[in-house]
Amino acid sequence: MNEIATIPHKIIGVAVIWNDKKQILIDRRLPKGTMANLWEFPGGKIEPGETIEECIEREILEELGIKITVGKHLITIDHTYPHLRVTLTVHHCHHLDGVPQAIECAEIRWVSLDELDDFDFPEANVEIIAALRNN
Numbered sequence: 814m815n816e817i818a819t820i821p822h823k824i825i826g827v828a829v830i831w832n833d834k835k836q837i838l839i840d841r842r843l844p845k846g847t848m849a850n851l852w853e854f855p856g857g858k859i860e861p862g863e864t865i866e867e868c869i870e871r872e873i874l875e876e877l878g879i880k881i882t883v884g885k886h887l888i889t890i891d892h893t894y895p896h897l898r899v900t901l902t903v904h905h906c907h908h909l910d911g912v913p914q915a916i917e918c919a920e921i922r923w924v925s926l927d928e929l930d931d932f933d934f935p936e937a938n939v940e941i942i943a944a945l946r947n948n
């Protein structure tokens with residue numbers, strides 16, 4: 814049997830949320846589960862009948878309690894980890910309203926593009942960060 818075919822595949826909407834100070838919102842994953850403690854751009858799994866933009870807007874409200882506008886597509890990454898395949902569709906977003914709260918994550922920070930190097934991200938994020946820098 815083809816082993817690749819048995820790996821779960823998650824379709825994820827991902828937000829690069831900018832504020833007026835040209836900072837980006839990142840969150841640290843919880844200390845247990847997949848990719849524990851790593852930093853990420855907030856987002857989550859798409860639900861049936863939803864567009865990626867709707868998914869991103871919903872996930873950000875659920876995970877951080879803030880309102881955003883979802884803007885232009887940045888990049889789509891298909892990455893296979895040892896036990897998981899992810900398709901990350903990343904959009905530029907803008908913070909509209911509310912103070913971000915760590916509802917489903919360990920910690921959140923506003924950081925500049927240069928400061929991203931100081932945080933550990935999952936492997937798939939190398940390409941997202943490179944795309945942001947080329948933007």
Ligand SMILES: Nc1nc2c([nH]c(=O)n2[C@H]2C[C@H](O)[C@@H](COP(=O)(O)OP(=O)(O)OP(=O)(O)O)O2)c(=O)[nH]1
Binds near residue numbers: 825826852853901938
């Ligand atoms: N949100 C987000 N997920 C990322 C990034 N980079 C990356 O490899 N991922 C992976 C980690 C997760 O396996 C998956 C996101 O799935 P998820 O947030 O719906 O699920 P999860 O692992 O947190 O947990 P669960 O909801 O399935 O219990 O994508 C990123 O920058 N942001």
Ligand SMILES: [Mg+2]
Binds near residue numbers: 856857858
């Ligand atoms: Mg998540």
